[in-house]
Amino acid sequence: MEDYEKMLESAFEKMPKKNHEKDRFQIPDAITEIQGNKTLVRNFGDIASVLRREPAHMAKFLFKELATPGNIQGSALIFQRKLMKDQIQDKIVGYVKDFVLCKICGEPDTKFVKEGRITIIQCDACGGRSPYKAV
Ligand SMILES: [Zn+2]
Numbered sequence: 093m094e095d096y097e098k099m100l101e102s103a104f105e106k107m108p109k110k111n112h113e114k115d116r117f118q119i120p121d122a123i124t125e126i127q128g129n130k131t132l133v134r135n136f137g138d139i140a141s142v143l144r145r146e147p148a149h150m151a152k153f154l155f156k157e158l159a160t161p162g163n164i165q166g167s168a169l170i171f172q173r174k175l176m177k178d179q180i181q182d183k184i185v186g187y188v189k190d191f192v193l194c195k196i197c198g199e200p201d202t203k204f205v206k207e208g209r210i211t212i213i214q215c216d217a218c219g220g221r222s223p224y225k226a227v
Contacts, residue, residue, distance in 0.1 A: 117200045119143075119188050124177040131175040137167030139184065143192050144203070150187055157183045196220030 120142050123134040133139070140147040151164055155171075158179065162171040171180075194202050194215035201216040204224065211224040 119185055122177060122180050122184060124175070124180055126174055129172070129174060131171040131173065131180070133169040133171075133180060135167070136164070136169035143188060143200075145187075145191060149191075150184075153187050153191070154180070154183050157186065190225055194218060194220050195222035 120135065120139045122136075122139065125132045125134060136151075137147060140150050143150070147164055147169075151162070151169055154169070155162055158171065158173075158175060160171045160173045160175065162169060164170070188200070191213065192200050192202060194200075194213070194217060197215060197218040197220060199215060199217035202213045203216065204211050205214040205221075213222045213224055215221070
């Protein structure tokens, strides 16, 4: 019977480890377009919805980080200056690091929770709570 137990043990070892969900999450690629002296992010609404964040919050962050004013028009974001796609994409990645990914487990399943005057990022995956950096 010892062999049978060993067989069971090795069968357990061979079972696949729980798939990590990080592989599933991808930061969307910004589709940008220069129009005159302005830069449009055509799929801004989609990006915000994939990240599950308010477009206005994300826009405020990007305007500040890129030191460029702009506005949201429909599902597009407009910067009042010519910008390279990579410049914008870099800041979107920065936004995801600061405001979307859980600081504890690294999963993107987070939401903002208000506690009195402060807002924290609460993680649905691990229950972790991280401080929130104001924009
Ligand atoms: Zn977490």
